[in-house]
Amino acid sequence: MSLPKILTAHTHLPGIETFDVYRKNGGYAAVEKAIKTMTPDEVVEEVKKSGVRGRGGAGFPMGMKWSFLAKPEGVPRYLVCNADESEPGTFKDHWLMKTIPHLLIEGMIVSSYALGANASYIYVRGELMYVVRILEKAIAEAKAAGFLGKNILGSGYDLELYVQPGGGAYICGEETALLESLEGKRGNPRNKPPFPAVKGLYQCPTVVNNVESISTTSWIVNNGGDAYAAIGIGRSTGTKLISASGHLKKPGVYEIPLGLPVQEFIYSDEWCGGIRDGHHLKAVVAGGSSVPILPAAMLLKTAAGEDRLMSYESLADGGFATGTMMGSGGFIAMDETTCIVRNTWNFSRFYHHESCGQCSPCREGTGWMEKVLHRIEHGHGSMHDIDLLVDVAKKIEGNTICPLGDAAAWPIASAIRHFRDEFEWHITNPQEATRPGAVFKGHMELV
């Protein structure tokens, strides 16, 4: 069976970032098809049928999100593309935008048409200025060819596309913080409700979608929602870009059909090619740094003993006790040379640095957890610090304005849940544990 390629079908072609090569390989056919032969509602209907789920991390069905969009008379609607990819371990959107920018532009046009937006924004992470320039060049090319601007393809539909670089804050990847930032304000998440679908950008109804989600829409329009839904497994339809990193033989961005066994993804030569020579898999963060970390054995098999699959449901099987989340697809593999305590401290340092400081549990709690983990890692911890971390994580989780609090709490809670003996070893053997390169050698289940 040949593997379905939806986003990466043409990415290997030289010059695909230019309009001409992209157009020659079937590009912008979706814009023609949608604008000339379909009504906006029909496009929404196809996306609904496809069952494609938000690829930014939450996995909310995209068609349903679109159908929630309020449509009051005389009020503009906006589509905003969230290209503020900053999750540690995730780099798929960055790669997709720089490799094949027109795929996103085409998706933006089709999606804007479906939602009735006449101005759409791509909010790009501040560190990626060169991607901003690539996108702006692509937009200029598309505009010159008549796919953007006034009266697209003679249909009377107008669309202006703007690229806005952010300031490089992780929090601006949260959709309401992104909207605040886009409006020129401080990037603080808003209280919800009201949701962006009712009051979003400039208090108008807005849809915020991930780069990868928007990029799939042109394929869905070309081939139909049912064809998309035929790929994948259960409610996890279609393909997903996975950013594989860590101690793998072949790290990189892969487009996998959802439902691929995790075992196959790690060890098959077609994908990551296994763990680097002479080493064994110890733990995996399966969906970007904010999802719970899992020991290798738990990742490959669910609690019921079945093979775990790369799908939203299978990865979440067993809840947080034995499962994790698909997240944004940042697959970080760690072999037995990885110190879980140091890794957890590193993650918590990130969340401490990136907390916006608006609501108290996250503002104070992330800093506290970081300091306690720093103490444990550097040989000054005590046994009650472990329970303290669990308790603080519990008091942050679910009590914050936006999911950053949860994202900061989950990795720490899960690391302690699955690797408690390693934390204890750090506390009871501080001299040994603080030696450079020292790693816990106790009982571990490696694969």
Place this chain on the structure above:
Amino acid sequence: MKVTIDNITIEVEPGTTILQAARKIGPEVAPPAMCYYEPLKASGGKCRACLVKVTAGSEKDPRPMPKLVPSCITQVQDGMIVENTVNEQVLETRKGIVEFLLLNHPLDCPICDQAGECHLQDFSFQHGVQQTRYEEERRTFEKQDLGPNIQLHMTRCILCYRCVFTADQITGKRVHGVLNRGDHAEISTYIEKAIDNDFSGNVIDVCPVGALTDKTYRFKNRVWFTKPVDAHCDCEKCSGKVTLWYRGDEVIRVTARKNQWGEVLDFICNTCRFERKNTADWTIEGPTKVARHSVISANKYGANKIVPEFARRLAASQYKDVHEARDTSQLNIKQLPEERFKALIPPAGESAVAGIRSIQNWAEDK
């Protein structure tokens, strides 16, 4: 629209928030609020002190809400059932919030001007635990002068954003805001600019802690030694309705009037606040009503009235036992051995003395 909070049902207007509904019922069930400020639009939702459990969303959709919700910005639905003081999870979370807010707070109450009228003090006294588990160093800032009348002591700030909203909504132009991120975020003027406009002083009143203080009043006195008096004057800029804080016959501070929840009723101008400090400038209306539990009311009522009721009742009932065991005709209360009373009333000091006196009164009344 009917809403039930802690098993008490109340009828409210549509659009009311849970917190407003709870305040209508009374202070016993009203959730604490550290950032929400009714006179300021868009305030609330940040401190998470007012999180409550919604066990039934509405009459139509009686499912419980999965997470705790901030009661200050969540509007009630018809038939909503809310648990505040009766829910273990809510109380546990609130303990956590107190701990988080105090994590980087200096606890310098003994030298803080706000002590005695500090919302964070009240909040941690009512909902917190006695000890912190925080062993690390606290973050600190240098003090900043925001113009001639206001001092900012950022170390004490809990980032409620009230002063930012005040500057946005009350004054013409905002020149201060929040800089930086996370636990190093700070309230600041851009490049230490002075806040200079007629209504800037109101940021002092809205600050729940001692982060923004009145430089004309700094270190002048403790709030419980002063006497608040309502007064007004004809002011061109504001309503002129203020509270004067007297020490002896000297006005040492002027603030806006506040309601039961510590919220400003009428914002006042800087002339009233900083310059009119003579009784002759004002028409006195009468003493300000201060809640009985407040430390501000200490020394302002008769001694008997602050006797803890339980001690009085305990003493009275135990006296009764003593009384019954003895020949009543022989009893002379004033000759009872003093040790007896010491055993009756646990705490020494003011309340114990008052307790003895109350027993005497009780006996003499008989």
